[in-house]
Amino acid sequence: MKHYKITGGNLLSGEISVHGSKNAALPILAATVINNGKSIIHNCPNLSDVRNMLEILNLLGCRAEFVGRDVIVDSSGFSPKDIPYDIMKQTRSSSLFAGALLARGKRALISGSGGCCIGRRPIDLHLRAFGEMGADIIPTGDGILCVADCLRGSKIILDFPSVGATENIMIAASLTPSTTVIYNAAKEPEIVNLADYLRSVGVIIKGDGTGEIHIKGTCTPKDGEVEVVGDRIVAATYLTAVACSGGSIKIKSIDPGHLSSVIASYRKMGMSIGVDGDEIEVSRQTRLVNLPNIITSPYPGFPTDCQPLIVAAMTTSYGIGIVNERIFENRLGHCERLRRMGANIETTGRCAVVRGVYSLSGADVSSCDLRCGAALVCAALGAKGESVVSNISYIDRGYENLCDSLKILGAKIERIELNE
Ligand code: EPZ
DSSP: OEEEEEEOOOOEEEEEEOOBOHHHHHHHHHHTTTTSSEEEEETOOOOHHHHHHHHHHHHTTOEEEEETTEEEEEGGGOOOOOOOHHHHHHOGGGGGHHHHHHHHHSEEEEOSOOOBTTBOOOOHHHHHHHHHTTOEEEEETTEEEEEOSSOOOOEEEOSSOOHHHHHHHHHHGGGOSSEEEEESOOOOHHHHHHHHHHHHTTOEEEOBTBSEEEEEOOSSOOOEEEEOOBOHHHHHHHHHHHHHHOEEEEEESOOGGGGHHHHHHHHHHTOEEEEETTEEEEEEOSOOBOOSOEEBOSTTSBOGGGHHHHHHHHTTSBSEEEEEOOSOTTOOHHHHHHHHTTOEEEEETTEEEEEOOSOOBOOEEEOSSHHHHHHHHHHHHHSBSEEEEEOTHHHHTTOSSHHHHHHHTTOEEEEEEOOO
C-alpha cells in the first residue's frame, strides 16, 4: 500500500503549474466515441481515472492513447458492446459513456456507476432525460439498459443542475439533427470545455455555461480537437496548502475566474491573493480567521469538492467556522480524520462546526475519498511533527504527482510503500 509521509512546518514557496482538469477530461473522453474519427485532446491529465476511461475506449474498439501531454483517440473502429460491471465500477464517470453509446450505438447498459462514500450518486436525472429523448429504459439483472433506434430533440428540465446529467444529455444529443434544450443545466467550466470539444466535431451548441443550453446535433461529425482547461480544484488545493502551512506561492495555468468563490472565501479569511491572466499569487503570513457561512452549491457557488479543503484550513484558523455540505449527503468523512490530528470539529447531519486550534499534530490518517485525501495532505503540511496519509490511491485519481508538486514548493513529503 502506498502512503504519503509528511513532516509539517515548512513554509511553502515557488511556483507550480496546474494540470488539466480531471472533471473536464473525463466527459470529453466519453464524447470521443461519437465522431467516428480522430480526436486530439491537449493538456489531458495523466490520472488513474483518465487511464480507466482510455481502457474503456479501447474496449469499445476506439484506439486511445497518450502521446506526450495529449490523448489521441480514433473512434472509427468503434464496435458497440456493453461495458463490463467490474470496469464500470472502477470509475464513477464511466456512466458518462451512456450518452455516447446511446447516440452512436443505440444501446447503453449502465451498471456499477452508483454510490460511493460521499453519497448514493443516483443517475435518475440521466435516465429520465434519455427517456424524454425517446430511449426505452429497461431495468435488467445486469444494470439499466437504455435503447433507442433514433434519439429525438427534446426540451429537458433538470430538477437539479447535475453536472453528469448535463454532460450526458449534451453528448447524447450530439448526433440528433433536431435541437435539444436543457433547462436548469449545470454551469461548471467543465461543461463549457465539453461544449468546446463537441463544437469542434460539428455540433452546434449555445448557452453552455448558463442554465439553458441548446444543442443541435450533426449527422456528419468531423475529427475533433480541444484543450483541457486547468483543474480548478487542484488550484484550490494549492491555495489550501498555503492556508495550512503558510508561505507564498504562484499558481500557473489556471483561469482564476473558475475558482472565484474559493478565492473570495480565502480572502475573507485573511489570505493575500492576487490574480493576473492565468496566474494566482497567494500568501499567508498571519493566522487566518474562520467564516461562519460556507455553504456548498452548484457553480458558481462554493464547490463541494473544495469543502473538505476549506475545513482543513479552518482547523487552525481563529474562531468558529461553519460549513454546510448541500450537494452530497455524506461528504464529511475528513472531519473524523482531522480530529485525529487534534482538530476541534463537531458534525451534525451535513454541517460541520470547526473551532480553530492553534496547531494540529501529525498523525496516521487514511483518506476515504479523493478530496478527503487532499485535505488531509494539506492539514499535515501545517501540523507539528510527522503524518502518514494512507489510501492515497484515491488521491491518484485526481492529482498528477501531488507529492512531487508539493516538494517543488518546499514541502517535506515522501511517497512510501508500507507492507501492511
Ligand atoms: C461531478 O459529479 C464531479 N465529478 C464531482 O467531482 C463533483 O463533486 C460534482 O460534479 C458536483 O460538482 C465529475 O465531474 C467526474 P452531480 P456528478 O450529478 O456529475 C444528485 C471529484 O471529487 N444527482 O452534479 O456525479 C447527486 O446525488 C468529484 O472530482 C441526482 O440526484 O455530480 C448529488 O447529490 C466528486 N440524480 C448532486 O445531484 C442524478 O441523476 C450532484 O451530482 C444525478 C445527480
